[in-house]
Amino acid sequence: MDLRWGEETDPDTLLKRCGVDWGVDCRSLGAKPDMPTLRGVRGEVIRVHSEEIRLHRPVRLIHPRYPIYIAPKPEGVFVIGATELESEDDDPATVRSALELLSAAHSLNPAFGEARILEIAANPRPALPDNLLRVEQAGAGLLRINGLYRHGFMIAPAVVENALGMLDALRKDAASLAPGAVIAN
Numbered sequence: 001m002d003l004r005w006g007e008e009t010d011p012d013t014l015l016k017r018c019g020v021d022w023g024v025d026c027r028s029l030g031a032k033p034d035m036p037t038l039r040g041v042r043g044e045v046i047r048v049h050s051e052e053i054r055l056h057r058p059v060r061l062i063h064p065r066y067p068i069y070i071a072p073k074p075e076g077v078f079v080i081g082a083t084e085l086e087s088e089d090d091d092p093a094t095v096r097s098a099l100e101l102l103s104a105a106h107s108l109n110p111a112f113g114e115a116r117i118l119e120i121a122a123n124p125r126p127a128l129p130d131n132l133l134r135v136e137q138a139g140a141g142l143l144r145i146n147g148l149y150r151h152g153f154m155i156a157p158a159v160v161e162n163a164l165g166m167l168d169a170l171r172k173d174a175a176s177l178a179p180g181a182v183i184a185n
């Protein structure tokens with residue numbers, strides 16, 4: 001298989017270049033020209049380190065303004081996330097968001113006051129109007145997976161399994177679905 005990194009492409013070019021029967025478009029916000037209702041929902045997340053704090057499972061704060069979670073990772077690392085803003089801005093995190101995330105962590109356990117900040121990251125998440133993901137046939141020989149929103153890491157294995165099952169069915173009976181049909185969401 002020919003692997004290329006750091007190269008922009010589009011499904012038509014890729015299918016022609018690779019000469020494959022089926023391709024999968026997972027461009028996230030890069031697919032906006034073909035999915036006009038796709039939007040970015042900006043998220044900011046902070047990683048900190050502390051040897052003092054012990055959490056055995058992720059903690060979610062039930063708070064009207066800050067739906068924030070703190071996830072423990074190996075070796076004293078904690079992920080504090082994530083903000084949610086209707087924006088495709090991928091610039092560095094704002095002071096306001098950093099304050100919100102760190103204040104929430106500090107109010108949960110004041111020992112976070114002594115934790116060391118390892119990273120503050122920001123990125124837009126791909127979301128559709130109903131915030132549900134879509135696996136759909138997007139043309140001849142093309143499956144499209146998009147709209148993973150806040151859950152892409154968590155549901156990726158199930159999405160791939162689902163998409164492979166769909167591909168298998170389509171390869172056996174290419175006429176079973178019209179282009180544009182939603183296969184799963």
Ligand SMILES: Cc1cc2nc3c(=O)[nH]c(=O)nc-3n(C[C@H](O)[C@H](O)[C@H](O)COP(=O)(O)OP(=O)(O)OC[C@H]3O[C@@H](n4cnc5c(N)ncnc54)[C@H](O)[C@@H]3O)c2cc1C
Nearest residue numbers: 008009027028030043044045123148149150151152153154
């Ligand atoms: C701060 C933050 C915290 C998050 N926390 C969690 C979490 O705890 N759990 C969870 O499940 N999910 C989380 N998510 C959501 C998760 O990151 C997304 O759901 C997931 O990344 C979406 O996966 P994707 O592959 O569809 O898109 P992406 O991860 O955006 O990948 C798309 C890829 O396509 C590439 N691309 C785009 N256009 C082109 C082109 N024309 N040619 C070639 N390549 C192209 C991009 O460069 C990118 O590498 C979080 C997101 C953010 C921002």
